[in-house]
Amino acid sequence: xxxxxxxxxxxxxxxxxxxxxxxxxxxxxxxxxxxxxxxxxxxxxxxxxxxxxxxxxxxxxxxxxxxxxxxxxxxxxxxxxxxxxxxxxxxxxxxxxxxxxxxxxxxxxxxxxxxxxxxxxxxxxxxxxxxxxxxxxxxxxxxxxxxxxxxxxxxxxxxxxxxxxxxxxxxxxxxxxxxxxxxxxxxxxxxxxxxxxxxxxxxxxxxxxxxxxxxxxxxxxxxxxxxxxxxxxxxxxxxxxxxxxxxxxxxxxxxxxxxxxxxxxxxxxxxxxxxxxxxxxxxxxxxxxxxxxxxxxxxxxxxxxxxxxxxxxxxxxxxxxxxxxxxxxxxxxxxxxxxxxxxxxxxxxxxxxxxxxxxxxxxxxxxxxxxxxxxxxxxxxxxxxxxxxxxxxxxxxxxxxxxxxxxxxxxxxxxxxxxxxxxxxxxxxxxxxxxxxxxxxxxxxxxxxxxxxxxxxxxxxxxxxxxxxxxxxxxxxxxxxxxxxxxxxxxxxxxxxxxxxxxxxxxxxxxxxxxxxxxxxxxxxxxxxxxxxxxxxxxxxxxxxxxxxxxxxxxxxxxxxxxxxxxxxxxxxxxxxxxxxxxxxxxxxxxxxxxxxxxxxxxxxxxxxxxxxxxxxxxxxxxxx
Amino acid sequence: xxxxxxxxxxxxxxxxxxxxxxxxxxxxxxxxxxxxxxxxxxxxxxxxxxxxxxxxxxxxxxxxxxxxxxxxxxxxxxxxxxxxxxxxxxxxxxxxxxxxxxxxxxxxxxxxxxxxxxxxxxxxxxxxxxxxxxxxxxxxxxxxxxxxxxxxxxxxxxxxxxxxxxxxxxxxxxxxxxxxxxxxxxxxxxxxxxxxxxxxxxxx
Numbered sequence: 072x073x074x075x076x077x078x079x080x081x082x083x084x085x086x087x088x089x090x091x092x093x094x095x096x097x098x099x100x101x102x103x104x105x106x107x108x109x110x111x112x113x114x115x116x117x118x119x120x121x122x123x124x125x126x127x128x129x130x131x132x133x134x135x136x137x138x139x140x141x142x143x144x145x146x147x148x149x150x151x152x153x154x155x156x157x158x159x160x161x162x163x164x165x166x167x168x169x170x171x172x173x174x175x176x177x178x179x180x181x182x183x184x185x186x187x188x189x190x191x192x193x194x195x196x197x198x199x200x201x202x203x204x205x206x207x208x209x210x211x212x213x214x215x216x217x218x219x220x221x222x223x224x225x226x227x228x229x230x231x232x233x234x235x236x237x238x239x240x241x242x243x244x245x246x247x248x249x250x251x252x253x254x255x256x257x258x259x260x261x262x263x264x265x266x267x268x269x270x271x272x273x274x275x276x277x278x279x280x281x282x283x284x285x286x287x288x289x290x291x292x293x294x295x296x297x298x299x300x301x302x303x304x305x306x307x308x309x310x311x312x313x314x315x316x317x318x319x320x321x322x323x324x325x326x327x328x329x330x331x332x333x334x335x336x337x338x339x340x341x342x343x344x345x346x347x348x349x350x351x352x353x354x355x356x357x358x359x360x361x362x363x364x365x366x367x368x369x370x371x372x373x374x375x376x377x378x379x380x381x382x383x384x385x386x387x388x389x390x391x392x393x394x395x396x397x398x399x400x401x402x403x404x405x406x407x408x409x410x411x412x413x414x415x416x417x418x419x420x421x422x423x424x425x426x427x428x429x430x431x432x433x434x435x436x437x438x439x440x441x442x443x444x445x446x447x448x449x450x451x452x453x454x455x456x457x458x459x460x461x462x463x464x465x466x467x468x469x470x471x472x473x474x475x476x477x478x479x480x481x482x483x484x485x486x487x488x489x490x491x492x493x494x495x496x497x498x499x500x501x502x503x504x505x506x507x508x509x510x511x512x513x514x515x516x517x518x519x520x521x522x523x524x525x526x527x528x529x530x531x532x533x534x535x536x537x538x539x540x541x542x543x544x545x546x547x548x549x550x551x552x553x554x555x556x557x558x559x560x561x562x563x564x565x566x567x568x569x570x571x572x573x574x575x576x577x578x579x580x581x582x583x584x585x586x587x588x589x590x591x592x593x594x595x596x597x598x599x600x601x602x603x604x605x606x607x608x609x610x611x612x613x614x615x616x617x618x619x620x621x622x623x624x625x626x627x628x629x630x631x632x633x634x635x636x637x638x639x640x641x642x643x644x645x646x647x648x649x650x651x652x653x654x655x656x657x658x659x660x661x662x663x664x665x666x667x668x669x670x671x672x673x674x675x676x677x678x679x680x681x682x683x684x685x686x687x688x689x690x691x692x693x694x695x696x
Numbered sequence: 697x698x699x700x701x702x703x704x705x706x707x708x709x710x711x712x713x714x715x716x717x718x719x720x721x722x723x724x725x726x727x728x729x730x731x732x733x734x735x736x737x738x739x740x741x742x743x744x745x746x747x748x749x750x751x752x753x754x755x756x757x758x759x760x761x762x763x764x765x766x767x768x769x770x771x772x773x774x775x776x777x778x779x780x781x782x783x784x785x786x787x788x789x790x791x792x793x794x795x796x797x798x799x800x801x802x803x804x805x806x807x808x809x810x811x812x813x814x815x816x817x818x819x820x821x822x823x824x825x826x827x828x829x830x831x832x833x834x835x836x837x838x839x840x841x842x843x844x845x846x847x848x849x850x851x852x853x854x855x856x857x858x859x860x861x862x863x864x865x866x867x868x869x870x871x872x873x874x875x876x877x878x879x880x881x882x883x884x885x886x887x888x889x890x891x892x893x894x895x896x897x898x899x900x
Contacts (some may be wrong), residue, residue, distance in 0.1 A: 088724060088725070088728055088734070088736075088740075113740050114740060114817075116740075128787070192739065192740075193740070216735070245737060245762050248736070248737060248739070248740055249735055249736065249737045249738070249762035250724060250734075250737075250738070251734070251735050251736075251759075251762075252728065252733065252734070322760075323760040323761050323762065324761050325761070326760045327760040329759045330791070345887075373792070382843050388851060390763070392761065392763050392764075392766065393760075393765045394765030394767070397765075419782050420778060420782040420813070421810060421811060421813060422709065422778070422804060422805055422810030422811065422812065423810070424746075424747055424748050424778075424779075424802045424804075425747055425802075425804065425805065426712070426745035426746055426747035427745055427746035427802065428745065428746075429745065429746070432751055455745065456831070458745065461804075462803070462804065462807050462809055463807055527827065537740070553710040558855050629803075629806060629807055632803060634746055634802070634803050635805065637801055638801070638805075638806045638808075639805055639824045643737040651806065655806075655808065657806075662842060670784070
């Protein structure tokens with residue numbers, strides 16, 4: 072039960088273990104941030120969850136990162152200190168206000184905290200937010216652990232106000248989700264200036280923008296000079312034969328790999344502290360640059376005309392480790408830390424263990440049904456339901472970014488139409504993803520007469536990130552009640568005439584709804600109405616068991632994909648037509664089963680019964696497709 | 697008890713929902729209480745949905761990297777037999793391997809797409825180092841809840857790690873605030889510790 076249980080009071084003093092995300096929240100609170108907004112996304116989600124627990128703050132989930140940015144920016148314009156947080160791809164959504172926010176500047180200190188999922192543990196790409204700082208011409212701070220994350224937030228807010236600019240604080244998964252020791256401090260009275268009507272600053276007409284651009288360029292020059300003396304950019308002298316420039320998270324790997332090298336650690340990695348870099352480079356014999364993901368600092372240092380001895384050596388995919396850094400720079404003349412031998416080449420494990428849907432997940436009924444309709448093209452979206460791509464359902468054929476299922480579906484349908492063919496297309500999108508950036512896609516489908524069926528899989532939470540609230544749940548981040556979105560009314564208001572509300576656990580109902588929607592000439596929407604099993608709205612019911620004497624090994628229940636169903640034995644039998652068929656006899660894990668009864672509906676011999684009863688249930692068999 | 701100049705690397709590996717992160721929190725808290733610098737990395741998001749979950753815990757005087765380099769794990773605590781197979785190559789020669797005697801078949805195996813290894817424990821016995829199988833899930837059910845398996849495994853780990861029992865117990869009390877839950881976990885911890893001590897393995 073992840074939802075609505077985390078608003079416990081945070082620790083108040085001392086040295087405590089905190090994740091980087093918690094440390095950012097703490098740092099923001101201590102530095103007087105009063106307004107913060109975000110949209111959940113791994114690895115950044117917990118920043119706002121942690122911030123929301125502090126007294127004297129307003130913290131909210133916005134429908135998407137662009138709105139979140141605009142809310143936090145608005146608070147800054149009102150003269151309060153503010154923060155917006157998101158995962159790396161969220162900044163793509165918020166790029167529009169970021170690019171102009173750079174021109175407008177701030178009134179209260181304004182931080183854009185972005186966490187990059189470097190190893191793509193839970194993301195569709197790996198992008199380096201350090202590019203965005205260069206694109207938007209705003210400074211970027213890179214802490215390398217929890218302790219620095221908290222300290223850098225305060226420094227970044229000061230710089231934001233002093234230099235009239237938003238500041239990006241860039242984290243990575245291994246900052247966000249690593250716990251380390253943090254010293255807690257006090258919170259002085261938060262500053263508040265109030266809004267000041269100054270159209271030349273806040274109304275970005277072309278005439279104003281033309282005057283702003285030279286100022287932005289000058290600001291960059293001034294920031295670079297400040298970077299030279301920033302306490303966050305430090306030289307650690309050791310052996311001057313070898314000097315390593317490392318920014319943020321990469322520093323800890325390099326520092327461990329080469330304990331005897333001299334280091335220039337860049338806490339402010341944009342704009343670059345050119346004077347400091349030149350000084351450092353001139354005093355070391357060989358210069359190496361260690362950074363994770365892209366060779367951005369490397370390119371800039373090369374552009375300064377400085378010789379770099381590590382060009383092209385660092386891996387540009389995956390997370391670094393001390394060993395990877397050591398190996399990459401091996402033979403570069405560095406004295407390395409004593410390292411154990413390379414791991415032996417052992418046989419690899421024969422099976423993968425990919426993420427799965429939970430036992431009793433309401434998405435399974437939809438995947439089970441449409442996965443059998445092999446002539447459909449099914450566009451997917453971002454969320455737990457992206458897992459519909461896997462076995463046994465194979466019920467998702469595209470996934471691009473938040474909200475893309477609708478536009479993709481319309482484009483596919485139109486392309487077939489232009490080729491004088493008909494193709495049935497189904498778009499799958501979750502409740503929160505639909506509110507994030509699916510509504511405009513649906514509007515396009517209606518406006519341009521797309522013959523597309525849209526499933527809004529409403530499980531009343533942001534599931535994949537751990538169960539956050541959103542405008543459809545009726546509860547805010549700080550646990551206030553709000554008016555939940557009525558998805559059926561919303562779709563009708565957007566112009567969809569064929570809207571159905573179905574219970575995804577009732578397979579015949581889902582099947583009938585899909586057939587009806589596909590037959591409808593024009594846009595159609597099916598909204599499902601069962602909550603995620605991980606939130607408190609879900610009520611677990613009595614688990615089921617399999618009566619071994621009735622199980623005929625047909626394996627139909629396995630097609631639901633429920634992980635509570637386990638195969639206990641397999642048998643191969645010869646069919647009358649001479650072909651062999653493998654039978655799979657099953658059992659149900661009574662701890663894992665949530666009692667949804669989806670498998671009961673697929674069981675021909677009625678071998679699945681409530682745990683403890685020996686009476687077969689009368690639930691309907693699987694619909695014919 | 698001293699870990700000296702080196703950094704101690706413990707890798708916990710299991711499946712989403714098994715309590716890997718709770719167990720690693722106990723280890724991390726115990727190390728903090730013992731006055732060490734600690735970094736603990738976690739897996740969130742997509743990987744938690746019944747997929748593989750790992751937590752790296754590094755304990756030392758000053759810890760830089762939050763993740764353990766491949767092949768430099770001093771102790772692997774695997775919450776499932778096949779996961780022990782998956783992660784054992786991360787362990788340094790002569791390291792320690794603690795394995796929960798439990799098999800969890802993922803849907804890809806149930807669907808017949810992949811085969812579960814016949815006897816992971818037998819393959820693990822060839823491991824070059826200390827090998828400690830623990831019936832943690834069975835003992836946990838005996839102790840009242842399958843959720844105690846992680847604490848039992850930490851008890852087994854505690855028998856081989858240079859951290860005092862008092863610090864472990866304080867960590868357990870701090871993690872489980874309800875007294876009856878704390879007591880249950882303290883008992884589970886002891887049970888795991890006895891399990892390891894009875895096997896007379898050398899320290900990490």
